[in-house]
Amino acid sequence: xxxxxxxxxxxxxxxxxxTVLENAEAAKRAGLKQVAITDHGFxxxxxxxxxxxxxxxxxxxxxAEQITGVKVLMGMESNLISVDGRTDMREDDxxxxxxxxxxxxxxxxxxxxxxxxxxMLANYAAxxxxxxxxxxxxxxxxxxxxxxxxxxxxxxxxxxxxxxCCDLKAVGEACAEYGTYVEINTKKRHISAExxxxxxxxxxxxxxxxxxxxxxxVGDTAIADELVAEAGLxxxxxxxxxxxxxxxxxxxxxxxx
Numbered sequence: 177x178x179x180x181x182x183x184x185x186x187x188x189x190x191x192x193x194x195t196v197l198e199n200a201e202a203a204k205r206a207g208l209k210q211v212a213i214t215d216h217g218f219x220x221x222x223x224x225x226x227x228x229x230x231x232x233x234x235x236x237x238x239x240a241e242q243i244t245g246v247k248v249l250m251g252m253e254s255n256l257i258s259v260d261g262r263t264d265m266r267e268d269d270x271x272x273x274x275x276x277x278x279x280x281x282x283x284x285x286x287x288x289x290x291x292x293x294x295x296m297l298a299n300y301a302a303x304x305x306x307x308x309x310x311x312x313x314x315x316x317x318x319x320x321x322x323x324x325x326x327x328x329x330x331x332x333x334x335x336x337x338x339x340x341c342c343d344l345k346a347v348g349e350a351c352a353e354y355g356t357y358v359e360i361n362t363k364k365r366h367i368s369a370e371x372x373x374x375x376x377x378x379x380x381x382x383x384x385x386x387x388x389x390x391x392x393x394v395g396d397t398a399i400a401d402e403l404v405a406e407a408g409l410x411x412x413x414x415x416x417x418x419x420x421x422x423x424x425x426x427x428x429x430x431x432x433x
Contacts, residue, residue, distance in 0.1 A: 177384070180420055181208055181383075182385055195236070196248065202388075203246045210248075212274070214277050218255075220264075249274040258286065263330075270433065321347045325347070330356045334361060349380075369407035
């Protein structure tokens with residue numbers, strides 16, 4: 177597969193090593209048409225993007241696009257903060273961004289302690305112990321993912337099932353219904369080939385993203401190459417490779433604001 181665009185990269189606006197321009201330059205060297213700058217969401221207690229920095233980030237994205245000729249999208253990897261599907265991307269934040277990612281992370285300000293327990297603590301404890309979470313916790317995680325997809329114009333779910341477990345069939349069906357992409361993340365192997373095929377049967381579509389925290393990884397596809405080959409996944413289900421570009425729901429949603 178040849179990557180057309182990388183929609184998940186980080187900069188010092190959260191805890192990436194390289195600047196927006198350096199990521200865009202790396203994208204150009206990799207032959208990409210588009211790159212997204214998607215630093216961690218506002219509620220991340222250690223590395224969250226700051227609202228007061230949004231104008232600076234926009235300026236850097238615009239300048240990087242002018243210098244490199246690569247389309248530079250300003251986005252955010254928002255955090256899922258409640259079982260009812262809330263994220264730390266508020267309604268009044270939406271017009272500031274071009275692309276909307278969302279994932280499960282730790283070290284966050286959650287909506288409540290019970291949300292923190294259901295989404296993160298119980299999952300993380302099971303992960304650290306090398307066991308599968310209880311069916312109750314899996315159901316809560318699934319509910320959170322599905323509600324987030326239904327209630328927010330999320331373009332991409334990032335590294336699904338990394339340090340947490342959900343019902344992939346239910347989440348994949350929600351992604352297919354609402355037009356949210358499932359990410360195949362190449363920073364870590366977050367799902368198995370078998371799980372990838374479970375998702376494929378739901379009608380969900382995919383993007384391959386590097387989750388680069390340094391410019392030298394922008395455009396990297398190594399883990400995806402291995403995983404896709406192992407699963408025998410039809411490459412036509414991946415919409416940011418081989419010259420193709422995705423159609424994102426957030427862009428359509430913003431036109432109605």
